[in-house]
Amino acid sequence: MTATSVTGPRQWHRFSLTERIMRSAFYLMALIAIVWSLRSIEIIPEFLYDAPQQTVDLFARMWPIDWAWYPKVVHAALLETLHIATLGTVLAVLIASLVALLVARNITRSAVLNGIGRFILVATRSVHAVVWALFFVAVFGPGALAGTLAIAVHSIGFTGKFLSEAIEEVKSGPIEALTAAGAPPLAILLKGYWPQVKPAFLAIAMFRWDINVRESAVLGLVGGGGLGMALDTAMSNLYWDQAGLVLFVIFVIVIAVEIVTAWIRGRMI
């Protein structure tokens, strides 16, 4: 018995045969997809000849940046962008908390309701904030209201997903103690669940706010208010020095928000 198994050098493989076949099939599929894309995509080569000149021209028009435009228009637009991001995040967190309660299996014990909640999360997340903004601009007219709602609705999916996961990970001890003491459902929610999910809740809200500042800076391109609106105006008027100013302001505010959230996160942990 043992003698037969020792005969001949044994072959060692890192992955099983099925794994290797699946992976090779996957590489093949990826290759086919890339080749298909490269062969059928339409690129107009004539546009490429003058790309370097166009790029140089673009930056030459942006320089020197028109700083005088900042106090006139961009400062107000910057504040509006920050308001849109913050209001949108607050609204998103409020709605997402309700949806998260619906999705969390340890709170809502109905598979149908869980499914409905999950669908809301996926549907809001799949449509980009800018597309939501197009919708809301058509409904409410251009301005900060459309932008805020676009940010809020798009953020529900992301925030709700992580919140429901945090709720499902709650330890059952305090909940059972409160139930045994005869606490009403709202009290169980506030004193049993809330203290346990609070750190995750604040971290998620902070992380989403960081993303939302970035997103709200471009919503104005479709009429959602804020810095994007200023950028759109500048570019429509072909004032590239003003567009350069807006791009610079976006760069600074995004970095500043990242530093602030990193600092707060460091202090919270």
Next chain:
Amino acid sequence: MSDTSLSARPQRLAFPPNWPARIGFTALALYVLYASTVVDITWARFLTGLEQGSRFLSRMFPPNTAADKLALLHSGMSESLQIAIIATAVGVLLSLPLGLAAARNLAPAPLAWASRGLIVAFRTFHPVIVAILFVKAVGFGALAGMLALVVASLGFLSKLIAEAVEEMSMKQVEAVRATGASFLAVVIMAVLPQVMARFIGFSAYQLDSNLRNSALVGLVGGGGIGATLFTAFQRFDYDFVLTIVLAIIGIVMVGEIVSGFMRRLFQ
């Protein structure tokens, strides 16, 4: 004696009021009120909007499935897919060297800091803004959208690769180096095996996110389904808009399933 001291002791509440939290929430509520008035969000405007919204929704149903519209949808969607696939492939290929150059345990410090600066610049700007700049540089069409998504992929993937490489165990690197291996051999034999699984996971996620964003770059002239969507909006073809949005949701969901499968395959 003991009785009075007991009663004198302040009653301990099971749930004492949490003043910092109360103040925090009040401040947040006040801010929301203030900010809403500043950016002119009013209840009246919301109500008129709702009225408008119901008219809007009624014009969206049923989704338009006329043959010529479906042909438009198909050509826009396949262009978006091509943009996403090429952008992911190019992004993955380029992000590997950039990520390695940004890892402080492998690359010399000046190179690492320069690469990090580049990655931060790539990550800061939203793909839509990058797309605007590329549309100016290389003209309208799929190429501009593709380049914008390549930049976005580079920013995301390189950062995560650099982090993964910095977290890996240096023992294997030292072992391979001790054999006198060249830098390329160190990367292939010691670094890649440690980060490959995570790298493929990130790439799968990036494919997902590029699919989503390829619908977006078209709004500013970057080609693909976004261009079709924007045109439909401007022509008030709201029933076709609904068709497009549903198609985007479908593609994104399929993409999520594919990338989930990919992650499990290379776990």
